[in-house]
Amino acid sequence: MKYPTQKIAFWYFLVAMILFAVQVTVGLTMGWVYVDGNFLHDILPFNVLRMLHSNSLIVWLLLGFFGAAYYLVPEESERDIHSPKLAYLQLAIFVLGTAGVVFTYVFNLFEGNWLLGKEGREFLEQPKWVKAGIVVAALIFLYNISMTVLKGRKTAITNILLLGLWGLALLFLFAFYNPANLALDKQYWWYVVHLWVEGTWELVMASILAFLMLKLTGVDREVVEKWLYVIAALALFSGILGTGHHYYWIGTPGYWQWIGSVFSTLEVAPFFAMMAFAFVMVWKGRRDHPNKAALLWSLGCATLAFFGAGVWGFLHTLHGVNFYTHGTQITAAHGHLAFYGAYVALNLAIITYAMPLLKGREPFNQVLNMASFWLMSGGVVFMTFTLTFAGTVQTHLQRVNGEGFMDVQDQLWIFFVMRFGSGVAVVLGAILFIYAVLKPRREVIDPGPVEQARLQETPAE
Amino acid sequence: MDVTRAWVTLMALSALATALAVFGQGATWAVLAILVAAWIKARVVLRAYLGLAGAPDWSRGFSLVLGLFMLAIMGLSAFT
Amino acid sequence: MSETRVTAIDALPGEFMMWVLIMSELAVFGAGLIVFSAVRLTDLSGFADAQAQLHTVGAGVNTVVLVTSGWLAARAVGLAEKGRVRATRVSLGGAAALGVVFLWIKGAEYADKAAAGINFETHSFFTFYYLLTGFHAAHVIAGLVIFALVAWKCQPRLVETGAQFWHMVDLVWLLLFPVLYLVGRV
Numbered sequence: 001m002k003y004p005t006q007k008i009a010f011w012y013f014l015v016a017m018i019l020f021a022v023q024v025t026v027g028l029t030m031g032w033v034y035v036d037g038n039f040l041h042d043i044l045p046f047n048v049l050r051m052l053h054s055n056s057l058i059v060w061l062l063l064g065f066f067g068a069a070y071y072l073v074p075e076e077s078e079r080d081i082h083s084p085k086l087a088y089l090q091l092a093i094f095v096l097g098t099a100g101v102v103f104t105y106v107f108n109l110f111e112g113n114w115l116l117g118k119e120g121r122e123f124l125e126q127p128k129w130v131k132a133g134i135v136v137a138a139l140i141f142l143y144n145i146s147m148t149v150l151k152g153r154k155t156a157i158t159n160i161l162l163l164g165l166w167g168l169a170l171l172f173l174f175a176f177y178n179p180a181n182l183a184l185d186k187q188y189w190w191y192v193v194h195l196w197v198e199g200t201w202e203l204v205m206a207s208i209l210a211f212l213m214l215k216l217t218g219v220d221r222e223v224v225e226k227w228l229y230v231i232a233a234l235a236l237f238s239g240i241l242g243t244g245h246h247y248y249w250i251g252t253p254g255y256w257q258w259i260g261s262v263f264s265t266l267e268v269a270p271f272f273a274m275m276a277f278a279f280v281m282v283w284k285g286r287r288d289h290p291n292k293a294a295l296l297w298s299l300g301c302a303t304l305a306f307f308g309a310g311v312w313g314f315l316h317t318l319h320g321v322n323f324y325t326h327g328t329q330i331t332a333a334h335g336h337l338a339f340y341g342a343y344v345a346l347n348l349a350i351i352t353y354a355m356p357l358l359k360g361r362e363p364f365n366q367v368l369n370m371a372s373f374w375l376m377s378g379g380v381v382f383m384t385f386t387l388t389f390a391g392t393v394q395t396h397l398q399r400v401n402g403e404g405f406m407d408v409q410d411q412l413w414i415f416f417v418m419r420f421g422s423g424v425a426v427v428l429g430a431i432l433f434i435y436a437v438l439k440p441r442r443e444v445i446d447p448g449p450v451e452q453a454r455l456q457e458t459p460a461e
Numbered sequence: 462m463d464v465t466r467a468w469v470t471l472m473a474l475s476a477l478a479t480a481l482a483v484f485g486q487g488a489t490w491a492v493l494a495i496l497v498a499a500w501i502k503a504r505v506v507l508r509a510y511l512g513l514a515g516a517p518d519w520s521r522g523f524s525l526v527l528g529l530f531m532l533a534i535m536g537l538s539a540f541t
Numbered sequence: 542m543s544e545t546r547v548t549a550i551d552a553l554p555g556e557f558m559m560w561v562l563i564m565s566e567l568a569v570f571g572a573g574l575i576v577f578s579a580v581r582l583t584d585l586s587g588f589a590d591a592q593a594q595l596h597t598v599g600a601g602v603n604t605v606v607l608v609t610s611g612w613l614a615a616r617a618v619g620l621a622e623k624g625r626v627r628a629t630r631v632s633l634g635g636a637a638a639l640g641v642v643f644l645w646i647k648g649a650e651y652a653d654k655a656a657a658g659i660n661f662e663t664h665s666f667f668t669f670y671y672l673l674t675g676f677h678a679a680h681v682i683a684g685l686v687i688f689a690l691v692a693w694k695c696q697p698r699l700v701e702t703g704a705q706f707w708h709m710v711d712l713v714w715l716l717l718f719p720v721l722y723l724v725g726r727v
Contacts, residue, residue, distance in 0.1 A: 226550070230561050237565045255661055255668050262572045266565070464619070468612035471715075475604050478719065482597070487726045499719045503712055510615050510708040511563075512554030519553055530571050534720060537578035541585055541725035 001357045003074035005081035010358045011091055012067030013351045017434050019060035019098065020344075024423075024430045026053045031423040034416040044106065051105050051118075051125050057339065058123065059098055064347030065204050066090070069145055069161060071354045072211045077152025086144050093137040097130045104130075121185070123193055124175045131175055138169040156225035157207045157214070160232050164203030171195050183251030190246045197343075198242055198309075202235040202270060205305070205346050209274060212298045212353055218287025227277045231270050238266035248319045249326060257319040264317045271310035271342075278302035288454070291356065293366035296373050297349035304341025304377065312337055312384065324399045329412070330391030337384040345377075348433060355437045368436035376429030383422040390415035467509035474498045474505075492538055500531045556702040563709045566680070570673065570713045574720050577669040581725060584665070589725055591666035594659065596650045600722050603646050604714065610639035611711040614688075614704040621700040629700060630692045636707065637688040640681055647678050673717055680710045 001007070030049045033039045040049070070087060074080055081087060104127050110116035118125045126134070142165060149158045174191040210228045214221060244260025278299050289295065312334040316325040325331070356364040390412045398408045478498045485491020504524065507513045513520040553560050581588045617632035654660075654667075661671050684707050691703035 226557075229558060233558060233561050234565065237562070253661060255672055258573070258576065258668065258672060262569055262576070265572070266568060269565075464612055464615035467615075468608065471608045471611075472605065475601070475608065478723070479601055482723050482726070492724050495719050495723050499715055502715045506611070506708055506712045506715065510611055510711070511705060515554055516552045518549070530575070533575055534578055537575070537582065538720070538724045540582060541589070 001360075003080045005084050005087075006071050006074050006354075007358060008081060008084055008087045009067040009071035009354055011088070012063050012070060013355065013358075014438075015091065015095060016060040016063040016067060016347065017351070017437070019056045019063065020430060021434060023053060023056040023060060024427045026056065028420070028423045028427050031416070031420040035413070035420050048105050048108075052102065054123055055101060055105075055125065056098075059094065059101075061339075061343045061347060063091075063094060064343075064351065065165070065201075065208075066141055068204075068208050068211075068347070068350045068354075069141075069165065071350065071358075072208070073145055073148050073158060073161070076155045076158045076211070077149050079148060079152040082144050082147035082151070086140050090137045090140040090144070093133050093140075097126075097133040097137070100130050100133075101126050119178070121175075121178065121189060124189065126175075128176075131172075134172065135169075138172065142166060142169055155221070156228050157210050160203050160210075160228055161207040163232070164200045164207065167200035167203070168196060171200065186250045187247070187252060190243055194243045194246055195240070197339075198267060199236065199239040201343065202239060203232050205342055206231045206235065206270075206274060208346055208350055209278065209298060209302065212294065212349055213278060213281040215353065216287070216289045216291065216295050216298065217281045217285030218289075219281045219284055223284075224281070227273070227281075231273045231277065234266075234270040234273055238263050238269060242267045245317050245319075245322070248322055261318045261320075265314060267317075268306075268310040268314050271306045275302040275306040290362065291353055291364065291366065293369040293373070294349055294353035296370055297345055297352050300373060300377055301341060301345035301349050304337060304345055304381075306341070308334065308337030308339070308341035308384070312388075325391065325395050328391040328394045328398070329387045329415075330395065333384045333387035333391055336380060336387065340377075340380045348373075351437060361441065366436060368440065369433060372429045372433035372436055374429075375432060376426055379422045379425030379429055383419050383426070386415045386418040386422065390419070464509060467505050470505050471502055474502050487541075489539055489541075492541065493535055496531060496535050496538060500527070503527055503531075554701075555705045556698070559702050559705045563705065566709055566713065570677070570716065573669070573673050573676075574716060577673070578720065578724075580665060580669070585725070587664060588666045591664045591670075592722070592725055594654075594657070595670070595722055596653065597722050597726075599646050599650055600718055603643050604718050606639050606643045606646070607711050607714050610636045610643070611708055613639065614707045618697070618701045618704045621695065621697040626695050629695055633688050633692040633700070633703075637685050637692075640685050640688070640707075644678060644681055647674065647681075670721060673721065677710070677713055677717060680713070684710050 026049055029040065029044075030046065030053060033041075033046050033049065070081060104110065104116070104118050105125070108118065110127070111118075113127075115128050118127055119131075124131075145165065146162065149162060171192055174188045177188050179185050179188065206228055210224050213219065214224050240263075241259055242264035244256045245264035247256035247260055279302070282295065282299065316322050316330050316334065352366065352369055356362045356366070393415070394408055394412060397403045397411060398405060475498075478495045481491045481495050481498070485494070504527065507523055507527070508520060513523060550557050613632050613636035617629050617636065620632055621629040659667055661668055684703075687703045687706055691699040
């Protein structure tokens, strides 16, 4: 850690990890609802659990992005964060908003209230006052980060990061526009949901990944930047009109079926480029960075993002296929692996990289952390396969044979049991990760003789 | 090939394609010949206008993909 | 290793990021034309009837217009490299003027279709026709804006990048025209 204000990132990462624990715990609970059918149905109905699961995911990922920005921008811009006070105020607003959201969802005391009641749009259920708080916090954040970048050194990484973060904040404004016409509502709703995860978030992802590659592999900045610009261009080129793959069946004109199919097929390209980027950088790397766990998470992120977002996305993106698979467990399979690979693993990568430095604990092998990678990733991948098979069976029974929804759900029971098992692995992995990041003071495996000889020839950074 | 010769070539191929369209009466051979003319035109633009003639490796890559594309189009058009 | 990759990129003439865009655009139009050709096989006579309503002569003239415009743009690159600012601007202006002619002819065809009550939904042929030619026409408009910018700055590197974009627009039309207008006519 070179700049004192990078310490801000610690608190963002900490809150992010707490919400991460909440998210996977609620997820596991939902997994049991799928198995049992009526679990908790009087106290916390499934729809409330789902809101908590998806909302806490999004908030902790955002907090992770903010933390990553507070960590990497000082190093890139070669100066401290403009105002640490504002950064902590921003975090406080987010914590308050999150508490408000959980309270509103669970107790639902203000149903229908314009300002305090939940809004009932999937993923954008937050009451208006929380949405306003998010905007205020985002403005504080953008002001703080932009001022730091403007006064310091400008790099491709901060350029793309800022482009992504500004885009993210501006697109959130569509969360306030809620037309009565359901088709229009959905159309604008995707401006937030799709253009976040398949547009601006990809820019954030690419720039954080580029920062990690720069630090972990020691490849020339010039090379990293070239890759970064190509990835950003591909992401925007394919992602913006790729929104069309959500417009197949919501009442928009038929030409969206072709626009969506063609452009969203190309959305595989930036994810492939990111995977190629990560591996090529590691192969060419001249630096032997001791933080192997961060490298593992970075490569895991790029690979699982390619499969989850790229391959599993393509699986059901062509409208001829989506006509049958829309809204089945195939979607759930894609959603879980895509979010895990692209954004969860990315956040855990930057946390794994930054935490030992923030806590002054290097050198640090983080073997426990690596174990948590395999446990968690194994769990999510297994979950993805069970859900894919469940979705395939569901598509056939429900969409081809025309059986009733609940009859089909009964027949999918064995898959939901297996999914619950994989969920247990994910929760254990998440707890292990959080423990590994926060607790052990010293955890170094002594290198063997060959590695020792090599390390003496090429000293690490 | 300098840009002016490229232009003359493109114009000549366009004239040829027009003649094929008018006199070919939609026969399969005429359709395929028109597509071959388009194929050559695309190569001329890539090599002369976009300068790939000076980058042989890239030129080969583009030629390959363009070739596969044109074969796919010709295959799909042969049955009209 | 690292060096060979950098030289591979450097071997490409002109601006590398423009090549990334060109490849992306060609992928999109290429996919569109292949899908169009495949869907046509499901309804040959319907596609032929719809296609008969197109203005083939106008589109043919547009080919000549765009090819000539591309030639002027290519000349502008050579002139800019020789430092002949005025001649570069005249050449770019000519290329842009022909771009306007292209849009005018295209616009006349669109207006005619609209007057005949033909739109996106009339037949799946027209869905593809409007998507592909409309998307292409949007690129022609973008090309005009790019011409204005590079003619204003008039640096050789920028003129070359602008011309690259225009040649891509040209190339796409050379493939669109025969597939949409000529193939499948009875």
